[in-house]
Amino acid sequence: MKLRRVTGLLAAAGVIAGAFFASAPANATTNLTIWADKGTVDTITARVNAFKAANPEYTVTLVEKDFGTVRDILKQSVQSNTQPDILAGAAHDWIGNLVKANVLAPIDSSLPASWKDDFIPGALTAMKYNGHYYGAPGWTENIAIIRNVKKAPKPLTSVNQIKDGELELNYSATTSDPYHFYPFQTMFGAPVFAQVASGANKGDWTDTVGMGGKPGADFATWLKSKGTKFFGPPANAKILCDFIKGKIKYWVTGAWNINAIQSGASGCTTGLKIGTGYAIDKFPKGPTGITPHQFLGIRGYLMIAGRPGNPTNVPGAVEFMKYMTSQSTQFSLYDNFNKTPANAAALNQAKNDPVIKGFADAANTVPMPNSPAMDVAWTVWGKAEARIIQGKEAKPDVAWAAMVKALQTAVNKVK
Amino acid sequence: MVEESKQKTKQKKVRDERPTTLAAILWKIVLLGLTDAVVFLLVLVMVGQERFTESIVTVIVAIIINWIYLRKRGLPAKYLAPGVLFLIAFQIYILLFSGYTAFTNYSSSHNGDQALAINTIKNASFRVIDGEDFTVSLVKQNSNGERALLLTSNADGQVYIGKDGKEKAVVAPGDYTLSKDCADKYAEDKTTCAHAAYTAKGFTPVKVADLSLFDKNKYLSLRVVLDPAKSNEGIKTADFSSALPIETTFSFNEKTKWFTALIADDSGNYAAGDVFKPGNDGFYHLNGNLKAYNLSGGWRVEVGFKNFVTIFTDQDLRKPLLKVISWTFIFAISTVLSTFVLGMAVALLFNHERLRGKKLYRSVMILPYAFPAFLSVYVWAGLFNRENGFINTVILGQTPGSEANFPWLTEEGPARLAVLLVNLWLGFPYMFLIVTGALQSIPAELTEAATIDGASPWQSFRLIKLPLLLVSIAPLLISSFAFNFNNFTIIYLLNKGGPADSSVVGYDVGGTDILITFVYKIAGFNGGTGQNYGLASAFSILIFLVVGSLSLVSFRRTRTLEDIN
Known part of the structure; x- marks a missing residue:
């Protein structure tokens, strides 16, 4: 009798706890985890907080990672289901290597013409590999x-x-x-x-x-x-x-x-x-x-892929990317952190700054491979x-x- | 005889059955209970993540632990169990795993299993085609609950209802309601921005935030037909806010696990209808032919001795490898010799009977050893700095900030010298310590007798002290060799194995790289992108064999030294 009660209790506890842990992947549709290096975290924190306030349906977590080793950790994290949804501040020339390592997911099915037109020529091309776009451009360097x-x-x-x-x-x-x-x-x-x-x-x-x-x-x-x-x-x-x-x-x-x-x-x-x-x-x-x-160099936001049973939050990530590539965000990143916008309208706005204008006018549309x-x-x-x-x-x-x-x-x- | 052994078993029984104290029982219950609770939690988490093998192993281990500590007999096991468990987890498992990895192609482009690679290829199995794109609202039909996409054209603002497997149907202007928010949420000018339809007559709007994962997947897979003749084309949404005309480029057969191209490749690599089969090299190849075109997205497979064959046959690898191997030996041997000679000299000096303040001197000598190596190495790296380092500007009296100063760390020869010097500084106190210790064990009578026999101090050192020293110190010299053979800290922290060798193609190797730092670079842990864990593991096995066999041979040798005694 007693034993049965104990087993019953145990089973109940197991079901509850099991449900709790099993429901973790389901949260992947509202969770949004962003990895970024120290410099990028400093740059985007204010805008990430603004995004959080504007989109309460997402639980946004910004995690700091070392710039030099983040790609390694990322490759391992995808295998152990601990990957983020977005890698922010990534150099665009990382893309090929990460795609080959099964770490990135394409986002071109979420890129309407209106969004594509927002960027300076070459900025979005930089995010393209094997015919697909794997992220959104943040700021440029040349x-x-x-x-x-x-x-x-x-x-x-x-x-x-x-x-x-x-x-x-x-x-x-x-x-x-x-x-x-x-x-x-x-x-x-x-x-x-x-x-x-x-x-x-x-x-x-x-x-x-x-x-x-x-x-x-x-x-x-x-x-x-x-x-x-x-x-x-x-x-x-x-x-x-x-x-x-x-x-x-x-x-x-x-x-x-x-x-x-x-x-x-x-x-x-x-x-x-x-x-x-x-x-x-x-x-x-x-x-x-x-x-x-x-070479035009882009630092941007990459869409991470998950294992079949543990997908990343594509709609949430795309929403985040749209926010981070909007004119107001990109201008604010210029205004506060001197980042040259990849968003064409924000760049025009920032061109009041002769340094930004100088480098932007000297640039061209060929991104680094x-x-x-x-x-x-x-x-x-x-x-x-x-x-x-x-x-x-x-x-x-x-x-x-x-x-x-x-x-x-x-x-x-x-x- | 028989009587005796009987008595022994009796004694043993008595010992095993001695009454345990209440405290011991309580401790046992608490500790075992905690262990089991942790195991229970672990298993729940692992089952939640569908890691069944791991959870079964955990349960088995937990059962073994409980069995060992709950039974009365088997006292040794109770002492040994924790140590053995940690040994298995942190040593044996790692050894076996890197041993296994050496026989796989685990690398940056073979990251993960086939399921992950299939997922990657599936993810990229589409193409955006020319055509209208739309802003989307999710809706449900009131009559039958059917999920549908309410599409507002971004080009002309025309509104359509899109149902799965059907062509889009125009919604008349009076039959839909426009959203108050801008279609482009982040539009700068909120007064002139375009608005998209939010709901239509006969439909109920659905909030994305309220959807279950199941519902979301249903909406994601919804395909509005573009051309009834083409089943691989359609308007789809991937983010619930926009929809684009898309064509599927590959179909996947879950049973055979083959991919079939639905359209030809732009670059002419394959035609429509071509089949891609998994090859045993961890890639999907055209018709399964290993030499033919392969899809991007590889997985980890066992490749037999391929990595070892690469080590011995790759032409690009041969030159840097031979160089690294010879430098590894030079580095390890000269470090052992130089530290031993200096350490012994200092030990002999401070062993002099009439020397005052020996203790103080000896303590000072130990400082470089007591100070954490990684800190002093960084200090040394600063001292050796070419433009402004202390050694160049003060000791060698060169111009601060000048590019023409002595290139301590930027050219191969000087960099190697610098590494040896720093390692001498870090290593001699250890030798000093052990030689000082060993000297105390050499009886003073022996040297006295030698002096009386008329031996010079050099003779008595060479013929009496040194051989006796070597008996006790030789094994330590060998272990010092083995340690320096893999002395990652000093090589990597001082100069990252640099300066980079400009004549090597395809491998990242520097002038002071020893095998272990070279392997670290091959594994890509230095932030490089060409991670090749398989090759790196194969190397570590070879290093293990080299160090292991050297130690074995040398320990055998030391026995001959012992004969002197």
């Missing part, structure tokens, strides 16, 4: 030519106008910095990978290395002929002071150095003001008149570039062609 106005009153029109010792950029002696050299490379019409020529996915990057052939050889030869005299020495820590003092006229860099330019640094304490001191310019045309392009092949490319590509710049290759075109071949082999191995 490099430009920063010009010392007193020393060089007029913007450049051709790269031929730059003389030795007038320009500097930061690169490493061993791995160069293909990101900063890329505009010079595209002045010769040698994009890192080939792009799809036609069809619905026109302009998307492929995994075929595109910087070989004559354009690549021309660039390699040009790079050697210019060398360190033209680009300055590797690991150059003095660029900032050189630029502020007017020792050099042009600096190839991004918005991350603007604060330093304006406030100065030890050894050159007075900074420069935009307009009277420095200007942000487009890259000039190449020696043969080709218009170059640099987001295929895993790109991860392989950086070092292989940079190593060859570093040797050529420093005059370590007698035949730069041959060395370049060898690099292209080695890179294609390495890319083919990435499955």
